[in-house]
Amino acid sequence: MYKTKIFQGQIIYLRSSWYSQLIYPLVLVKNLFQSIYNFLLHLIWQELIQGKKVDSEIASLIAFIVFCCISILVYHAEAYSEIILIGSLIIWYLDQLISRHQYYQGNNKINVTLYSVAKDKILLTLKNSLKTQEYRFLVTEVDHISIKKKLFSAVHSKKF
Numbered sequence: 001m002y003k004t005k006i007f008q009g010q011i012i013y014l015r016s017s018w019y020s021q022l023i024y025p026l027v028l029v030k031n032l033f034q035s036i037y038n039f040l041l042h043l044i045w046q047e048l049i050q051g052k053k054v055d056s057e058i059a060s061l062i063a064f065i066v067f068c069c070i071s072i073l074v075y076h077a078e079a080y081s082e083i084i085l086i087g088s089l090i091i092w093y094l095d096q097l098i099s100r101h102q103y104y105q106g107n108n109k110i111n112v113t114l115y116s117v118a119k120d121k122i123l124l125t126l127k128n129s130l131k132t133q134e135y136r137f138l139v140t141e142v143d144h145i146s147i148k149k150k151l152f153s154a155v156h157s158k159k160f
Contacts, residue, residue, distance in 0.1 A: 003116070003117055004116040005113065005114070007113070010109045010110065011110040012103065013108055023091065023095070036066060036070065040066065110126055110127065113127075117136070120138055120139045120140070121138060122137045122138075123135070123136055
């Protein structure tokens, strides 16, 4: 029986912290404004470039009112531009410090190793600071192996 290493790498997962729960509402507001901006931009360019107008007059009126409200909001926010800039820099700096701390802490890493065992078997080992898990597969059972990003809410965290 032989054991040949096929793949070796690390998966980094970050645990939720007090900071992520604090900043989550700001992220939601930012995403809302970004979605509204993209929608209005799409409407404007669709009409200007392609000549396609919105079918409903009510929908066009609602889009115009939303555009006007956001324009007024941005106009009045100009008076607070220094405070907004300083607040954004503080949030960015805190995010950078906390992310670096979690990354270099080391216990948020899973070592992944994939071995070819015998002719028809594959061994997958997952190891973190607490425990090691092994999974054995037949070569015929495996179509492909991939690692995908999975998003968790700020309150829920998955343990290894």
